[in-house]
Amino acid sequence: MYNELLKEIEQYIKMHKNAIYRSLQSMVYEEDVQVEVEDYINKFRKPPLNQILFQLIDQKGMKDSEVYKRAGIDRRHFSKIRTNSSYKPKKNTIISLALALELDKDETEELMQAAGYAFSDNDTHDLIIQFFLEKQLYDIGIINEVLDHFRLRPLRDD
Secondary structure (H helix, E strand, C coil), X not given: CHHHHHHHHHHHHHHHHHHHHHHHHHHHHHHHHHHHHHHHHHHHCCCXXXXXXXXXXXXXXXXXXXXXXXXXXXXXXXXXXXXXXXXXXXXXXXXXXXXXXXXXXXXXXXHHHXXXXXXXXXXXXXXXXHHHHHCCCCCXXXXXXXXXXXXXXXXXXX
């Protein structure tokens, strides 16, 4: 009876040690994955929208007030974009800012991507905006007239 009890205890210990080992292994694996994910994020994360926007404003040698007025954006809304790096304005707001800054198509796409947007080649609204960017025509009033002609929402109505 004593020998059977010892065997049972040994099995019990062995079984629990394996469970603890597997648990520790999984914790180490999870930590490794977390570190890998953090490394990946740090390697590929781009600057926030407001940082990219204000770098572009500086590069163009423009004043903030000139940009938000040309874009048809309220000063308070513009201030919110400036001060809150996690704020995500609507797509039309980003497009209006790009037009106000007279950005080319690539610069506009970079600004839009920073806000989580992209142009879609199957969207008439986006195609009209891309047309104007490629032609380097930045007059929001004319663009809104064309959008209205196609019965699409103008840039300043969002």
